[in-house]
Amino acid sequence: MKIKNAIFTVLMAFGSFMSYGQRPGRVTLAGFVSDAKSAERIVGVNVYVPKLNTGTITNNFGYYSLSLPRGKHTVVFSMVGFKSQQMELNLERDTLINVELLEEITELDEVLIVAEKKQAEKVQMSSIDLPMKSVKKIPMLFGETDLLRAIQYLPGVQSGNEGFTGIYVRGGSPDQNLILLDGVPVYNVSHLFGFFSVFNSDAIKSVQLYKGGFPARFAGRLSSVIDITMKEGNMRDFSGEGSIGLIASRLTIEGPIVTDKTSFILSGRRTYLDLLTQPLISLQSGGARAGYYFGDFNAKLNYILDARNRFYLSYYGGIDRFYFRDRLSSGFQTQTLEGGLQWGNNTGSLRWNHLFNNKMFVNTTLNYTRYRFLTSFEEKHSINTEQNFSAKFFSFIQDFSIKTDWEYSLNKNHYLRFGVISILHDFRPGAAEVKLNLVNIDSVIDFSKRIRAIENGLYVEDEITLNSRTKANIGLHYAQNFVNRAFYHSLQPRISGRLMLSDKTSLKASYVMMQQYIHLLSNTGIGLPTDLWVPATDRVRPQIAHQGAVGASYSLSSSYEFSAEAYYKHMSHLIEYKSGASFFSTTDWQELVYTGGRGWSYGLELFAEKKLGKTTGWIGYTLSWSWRQFAEFNNGLPYPFRFDRRHDVSVVLTHKFSERFDIGFTWVYGTGIATNIPQGQFATLPIEFWDFREPLYINPDMIKVVEHYGPRNSFRMPPYHRADLGLNFNKTLFRGIQRTWNVSFYNLYSRRNPFFIYIDYSNQGNPDRGVYKLVSLFPIIPSISYNLKF
């Protein structure tokens, strides 16, 4: 009976809550905005009513909802890269209007001027939308367009080392980034040890980066959210694009299955260095095969059931594989040796968009994601098969999750979002499978215990309009985590606010608390495939961060925007490998880590962007400090984080000379990585003979000379700087097929940037001393690729 009463009370409360917004005098305008050419929904479209100085932005599914007074209104729908659409509407009741925007290369548009001002009015701070069109213009290594590398050019985001796609946001480490592909976390985002990201830019529709001020709907990581949405597939025409480059080729095809009802997109990419080098390897090694390749495959199915229901089924699979195989013959016996390394992600999601009414939109998602690392070795004998032997070492993390996100336009002053998520994490940090015919062994051994954890979350956020100048987004995220015998939970407040000082200038502030129930064990901190994802357990506590930020933004005109943000972030319960520990260990990982680490970072980010015109791009500057402190390191004193970077500058420019020729240029500068090199040598007490009293103490063999390093990470590598240039020669061929020849120069002035340093004692110049040698990875790298879009 009590349960019935409770349910009744909740329903009544929900009913009154739902009807709260239905006040006389106001109506709700809602709908979806899509691309007129492909019917693909557009993320981040400004929906704006100039007369009332109010508006909103379409969500990840192109949905918008706006509460307006009854009567006539002029509503503007605008988005960079699309022709703005202005509609005169007489709204007498709740109205559903779906809008299609025509693609256009706009250089200056009066309507857009109005709309673009609204960008500065966004409540969300520390967030940047990165248009894929801009990303594709940025020159890249080997001409391979790379989403994560483009993100590294934004202020507050730092790259790890030469060539690496590791992302370090506001002093956080790479595991603290929640990287979502169609709402599914991707655990390892790099190919070839970090030189390329796993995201095929041809299959990506939009990217949004959050560095702070996280809305309550995001949780589970401390430092950033990178929300990547895949294209949905063209509903009206078959189209595609492809590229042939020096090291990889890719192809994307999309089109309708049933026009305006069902569409698909398929996209694949593969490197072929192994195919090119295979003959040389075989020649040199007498027939042995060895090679490396990576590949990706994206697929998405998009089905419109009716005006209010839509389904998406998406899949991503990626693989990196290093392999070798050799055959040795002696007499009648043939011995085959083969093995290699293999790692990759698989993700899948099924999403259901449902529009209850003009005010309420819901997205429900079933997700699966897995990252797996495998290394194997096998020895086979053609005759003495009892000597056959194979061994595999593998680790993985996989998640099954269900999530439902609701959006509700309560009234003109409140836009609510709320939802629930439940994730089943399955961690297998290290296991070996051994088969040995000789002693009839065939078994799997878990060096670290397989652990399953359940993470639940419940959130609510409200975008509140306090008055015409002041808006806030106030939210709460409640998270809980069950693992082994431990139970962790937290209530995480998320607050951000914006005050318009004038039509052009706004002040913003935010405070967020984040908790993270997983850790990444890394020897290098640069994101190798061997890094292990492990859960918070009864012995290793979850990571926690508090971050506060204040900022200001200023729109000089429709084209130019400036922003400045200062932040402070504190992190606790960080972990690090103990000395000498690594992923390949027969010891449970919990025995291999130091826990209880602290970290804090603070800085100032400046960002100037030009959005329109023939020349577009941005200049970003970050002044920052990032510290770590572990009782077990550096005498317990704070030390700079390895990727602490005092100054970080990025310049990204594209210029369109004509329809047939445009260029992209980037320049980056960063303070050198904080690292350790010996700063002296001295004799110390050896403890192998540690009865220090006479006579042993004066034994000359006892002298133990050791290196003096100074405080941890006290040495700075030389600064990193590099310029890249990309030239695009465009031409429209027959039937509207567009081809582009891209010529890129990575590291234009061939700067010898530090990759690592080692000591060489075979110095011929000075026999008394060794020398430091610096290895830089890439001199100037020219590349060429041929791209087709049809």
Next chain:
Amino acid sequence: MKKLVYLLILIMGIAACETIIDLDIQFDDKQMAVSAIFWDQRNPGDSTVCVWVSDVLHPLAKNTSRIILTDAEVSLFENGQFVENLQPIIRYKQEYNWQNNQIDTIKFGYFKSHHPLTPGYSYKITANRPGKKEVTHFYIHPPRVIPTSVKLTNPEKGEVTITFDNPKGIQQFLVSLKSSTNRTEYFSSIDPHFQIFRSSNLDDSEDEPGAPVVGRYGILYDKNSQPRSQQQFTFYIRDFDSQNLSNYSVEFGAVSESFPLYIASYLAFINSENTLSTQPEVIYSNASKGLGISMGLNTGNYNIQP
């Protein structure tokens, strides 16, 4: 398997560009490193303070044979009062010099004092040498912990239990076992409050049959240690000869906080493969000025009671 991962990185490295660079390492040639040990006299004539003064050489210098300095002035202070300048003990050794094909005579040695140490007193060591910056160490001598019993609690297993009161909640101890005839092993079972920090051989010859003297040491570190009475520590003697209990003795006492920190860092250092691409292990230093370690022990020898 780990090597396989790094093989790929190596391949990339080989293909990469290598440049000799002149790194500004800010080497300070005026530094010295001072290692100081404070230890109660166990035998008449034993030093109580031993100090070893080292030059700090350029990190890439190849020849380190003259790194020990014997011409420094090393002074001892007790509770702020000057006690004495330590006496240098100088020795010589001969070493072949590959550069000039000659035999070099190299001077080395240390500094010592016999000044009796008092538990709870603070001591200061200063080391000075022309052209070098002064090195200063501060040290507080730990209290003497006297066991209420050191008993053979299980003759069959060779189990020995040390019982002692620990009213001050001391957290660092040293335990060593001396045996004149047997191979020994201990620390295989201990009080759950203790963590073994190190068990070490005095001498590698112990594994040879008939090795006459065997000693093993252990530093015990209990970071959660609270003041309590009747704290216990248990260890086992391998191949225990119960008929000759008098062959065994135990050294037990408190050590300074710096002792286990230094030992842990030293062991990590020598067991690590310090490369310039990973976080190095760093030798613990607690000098107030300059480099080096000061640490000490206050121990006693005890016979095992049946």
